Amino acid sequence: MAQRASIVPPEIAGWFAGRGWRVRRHQAEMLAASDAGHHAMLVADTGAGKTLAGFLPTLAAFCSSRGAPPGDGIHTLYVSPLKALAHDVQRNLVTPVEEMGLPIRVETRSGDTPSDRKRRQREKPPHVLLTTPESLSLLLSYPESFTLFASLRRVVIDEVHAFATGKRGDLLALALSRLQAIAPRMQRAALSATVANPQGFREWLAPWGDIDSVALVEGEEGAPPEVEILLPIEERVPWGGHAGRWAIPQLYQAIRQNRTTLVFTNTRFLAEYIFQMLWEVNEDTLPIGIHHGSLSKEARRKVEGAMARGELRALVATASLDLGVDWGDIDLVVQMGAPKGSSRLLQRIGRANHRLDQPSRAILVPGNRFEFLEATAAKDAVDEGQRDGEDFRPGGLDVLAQHVMACACAAPFNEEELLREVRSTLAYAWVDAAVWERVLAFVATGGYALKAYDKFRRIVRTSDGSWRLAHPEHAARHRLNAGIIVDSEMLDVRFRNGRSLGKVEERFAASLTPGDTFQFAGLNLEVERIKDMELTVRASSKAAMIPSYGGQRLPLTTHLATRVRQMLVDRAGWARFPDDVREWLEVQDWRSQMPGPETLLVETFPHARKHYAVFYTFIGWNANQSLGMLITKRMEDRGLMPLGFNANDYCLAVWSLKPIPDPAPLLSPDILQDEFVEWVQNSHLLRRAFREVAVIGGLVERQHPGKRKTGKQVTFSTDLIYDVLRKYEPDHVLLEAAWADARVLMTDIGRLGDLLDKASDQLLHVELERVSPLAVPVMTLIGRERLPEGAADDVLLLEAEGLAAEAMRVEETASIEGD
Template identity: 70%
Template sequence: MTKPPPGAPLPAAIADWFAGRGWRVRDHQAAMFAADRAGDHALLVASTGAGKTLAGFLPTLADAAEGPIEGLHTLYISPLKALAVDIQRNLKAPIDEIGLPLTVETRTGDTPSDRKARQRVRPPNILLTTPESLSLMLSHEDSFTLFAGLKRVVIDEVHAFATQKRGDLLALSLARLQRIAPEMRRAALSATVADADGYRAWIAPYGDIDSVALVLGEKGADPDIDILLPLGRVPWGGHSGRYAAPQVMELIADNRTTLVFCNTRSLAELIFQDLWKANDQGLPIGIHHGSLAVEARRKVEAAMARGELRALVATASLDLGVDWGDIDCVVQMGAPKGSSRLLQRIGRANHRLDEPSKAILVPGNRFEYLEAQAALDAVEADERDPDIFRPGGLDVLAQNIMAMACAAPFSEADLLEEVQAALPYSALTPAAFGRIVDFIRDGGYALKSYDRFKRLTQEGTDDDGSRRWRVSHPRFVTQHRMNAGIIVDAATLDVRFKNGRKLGTVEEYFAASLSPGDTFFFSGLSLEVERIKDTDLIVRATSRPARIPTYVGARMPLSTNLAARVREFLFDRSQWRRFPDDVQEWLSVQSDRSVLPEPGQLLVETFPREGRHYMVAYSFEGWNAHQSLGMLITKRMEKRGLKPLGFVSNDYALACYGLEPVTDPAALFSKDILRDEFTDWVQQSALLKRAFREVSVIGGLVERQHPGRRKTGKQVTFSTDLIYDVLRKYEPDHVLLEAAWADARARLTDVGRLGDLLDRAADTMLHVHLDRVSPLAVPVLVLIGRETVATGTADDALIAEAEALVAEAMGD
């Protein structure tokens, strides 16, 4: 463990509290206290249940024990609203039991406006908030007074947002806080960090890694993780693990409290219904995800805290840091897609360092069984998924500049220096910064004739020639505060009963598919649509069968670490004895009929079937990269007269099919596809428009909210698409088009992994032509046609097709 210089001992009141509970001050807690007393920033990397949160707040508690604290002393930054509420509840015990005169409050998007206004005038000593709410607070002119006495910022679960746009926003806000309160110390906490020095640089002002102490926590008990074996055979297709609902219900009955994690909101609703059908004992079960109304989420969180639920079905809305000590089992439905995510979710069980966390993985198909075993091995080897730091988003920077302008007029040179203190923007040049300021000034060359884009006005210049700016009109301040934020969800409608009670939200595109009398599952209920009124979807409860809402969004990609381990499993026969008999049989028949690729090979199989010709590439680069590659390859097939009919993909393979055979797959996978087809495809597809829509909202070019009304998704889309077309024609180098292109490449198409695949394709491709479908191809081919089948329904023709595929691949 890297320890900072020793500091003063803990105040007697706090030391006595530890002793009274029969606890010892752990080494990493003492080290975090010493770092603060030495005036250092700190990064704590420690297992779940190691007392990270208490370590982060220990200096604050000590300050309160040594003397009265006035005003805002400590900010706690959380990636989740639920986590902020949970921390408030858990801080109450030490504060009350030690008798410290500390006030603690939360401030998130769920906080009432009157409380937010009061907090700016009479703040608590400890404020628990999110990056978005902090940025909004900094946009007020009184922020300089509010944060002047700030001593400490605690950033929890720093891995959850540091490498993303929310992290860009937080890094910029930390730079402003450091300017207001130069002596402020930063402390970041995480259980799943792979690149500790990368995070130390992110935490430190100006990337000064030496100013950040690295504190490593004591090792806890090894987790107890099992893979659930189905009562029948491991499924060929699917990714949800729904087949195991009766077995999961047995686990729930056998344990005190079980947390059931799902990778998507749709799957959470589906699994809840499946479990309820298997819940013969009528055990109390809840559901929690980000689309539910805040009242519903708070209700279920409180019920869990009181120990009233036997199980809770949840998404990523609860996989970070929430501490409910009575949870004794975690179930992961489907593969976790990464070892870091799995560790984070496992840690919700027991939440005690010295006791093993119990978890059960429920793989959805045969490839996912290999992935589940790979995840277990990675956890045992203490292997984390890689942390990828990248330059900050230009749209986020635009939002931050406008927020700072709302607080006070600014000098361009001074604000640039402040922004460069944040690691994601440390390499930002004056010219690039000036482009962003010019965009905020008038929208850019193509839009400057419209007054609604003229948000900044130049006041003059400083002695050094730097431009000075102020907000052009107070309405732009209001506009910013109503629309600021980094999370750009799809447009939604509120789901309400006739009495006005809100259940949550569904996305507008899903609501558009509904008519009066249609039914869907939501918030654990079967609901019938009565009517759509403005932005409300009016419903009533029913017992009729229903479908599940679907949500837009990229899937969680299979991590590169787990992909490498799965590839090793395929090739290393000595590992096969660890798998169920039917999985071993699957691999063995594949080896006999075709080949199993070596870890570095790209296996491509081609074969005919029922008048079509198939090409399946086993590249293991994740669903997002495979979807992009599928679009590109089918376009190239079309140019070459191969008459493609379509493609399907999963995390492990891509299958393209058409009317003519592919005899030279290497030509389809050549690297120039990223120079030619990729650029044309992204620019002509909806991807770039979708990315532009998001950066326009984040960058403040298009508003989602107006005083007294909210734009519909169609209105936002119409506005952004119109501006997009104008800029593409008249100002193709516009800063937001540049930001959209970066997003489309990196996030929507996963071009990094796509490029890695194409880089190795020429040298590692092994082409095997077969006379029929191979066993390895079945899991991806069973997906053909399923995109058109409503979630939660069964299609007899598809089931029959899957059975025929299996018989053909595995039969003699």
């Protein structure tokens, strides 16, 4: 590539110099890649000027030193996963544009943009448009999209890791294929700080998967982050829990000692809990705020403004700020609980200082001993520069159906030409003629079982063989309802007489079938039915099979899980751990076995007149929860009288009235072909998945002019259609899409399948006389939901101490060192 000085226009070089900056190598290489006609993937640390690097070719194109600037029309699209990020980029981009005197108009477009401005943008578009995948897809549904994007030369995708591997990435990939057809000279650029597999993202970014057309640009290395794991000053690392309540006094002192501290939590509940705990000890009345997705837009904007002005000393937040705005005054990031992934941790750490030449400072606060190991594994990965991430999977058919409808809204299309566009993406390269025909048939008629109903007839074939809208009104209905994000619902828990007990997240309710028992509101409840967003129950004398109804949780990555398992068998490495953690592992090693990377350890033991089995899976909470459902059903069939199960990210505990003589039959791989299929079909899980794909695929509309359907109304509609399709068209394209979601997204079926394969020849069964040290953390979770708010921590602390004493007891006739 050309030397930096020869490609950077003097207007840009002078602006950098005037600020005391220099054009960094990766910024110049992004410009060089564009000049050479290449697409580009930039991987650079937070604070490295990635966004400016992505826009540098755009700024250069409007510099007079490079000749006449481009004319009117959209020159560059900037796509981000968050509306707030697009607005922040606009503020940061306008400054260099104005100071360089460049003739560039920059605007944003999202769901919050007023309709009159959206109309004006289509008639008189800006040179740079900042938007989201959903808004871009909607723009492509207008007939004027062909002229609107004819001048397009560049698409910049920011924080590409945040959505490329999911359905929003599918939608964006399809939009890119359409844009490339409209503007063949268009260049693609993607930016990220936390990509584990740049080659995979290059393939995703490239048309037709032509990875050689995408230049990989790696950023200059910045100052390594400074990561510390917080430990109790006088107490031991807790056995159980994940809130890190013990750290509040130390956390408050850290807030006092720094200008601005950003405190990350993994759930909204934990954000509220930590926020309240901090206010209880806030004797200096420091300004401390909170930010998460359940707060109103006005509340979030108020907090964001206060942070930008430097008015807060601390902010407690969830993943809503993982991809946060550039707040340079943050000098400390705190992660409450385990980070769940090294890439996520790096992203969060990068919010501190946000400058490449200054180290970001972070403190990890483990909630329990397993979380201490996970935090150590994450710190080691960050120190080594190792990242993790999600794998790419086949694109969703519901998203493809939505894209087909958007194309039809813009103009009649030729199915062969559109198929070539679709297949040019990595996500849909697998689509063959048969699948394509099924998708078109669905969009045209709703499918075989629904084609008699005119309401599902959206496109028709014309005399020349092309496809067009069946009626012009379908365009307005599509634009009103299109989108990928389907709001999560809460289900009312009620007795048959109508008395309400409260609400549970649908994710939990979807895994239940009639006859299942769980604990809620201090009661043992048996499920009678799930219908119309209501969970009907009755009081039960049976033991609660499922004591945990926790909300959606961040998954533990495979990368970190492997690191933790390696640490457990690296006995020499235990020397760096605190004394109580090292003793915990040493007693476990002496009394039982360690669950290493190549084994699946299962411990069985009696406790409190019940029989327990603990499976050390390290496959994450979602997969363990699913495995618990399947194993207890299999135990029932074998007469083992299971009473319940509980799970965390690392292991699954099952208890029963009869002992498990051999756990191997409970883990045979055919459980995924037999019990899994039966469980999914009889649970609410597949119905929930179907509702989401039906909404995304356009089969059921949430919005009508002037009103929006309630979640109950949408569910009623999709349940009726679901029952019809299950009976008359079981191979319907949306049932296939729902199965894909249920298997991959809701149960983490890939990791579960790998575990069951391992169980066939790597299972290690250890029979013990009492609870083992490694089992104590998951055992302390049992019964948490029986306790009222506020009482749980103290009661469970006593329970944990009792379990720990039993697990760590060493007989006088033996010693750890002597055996």
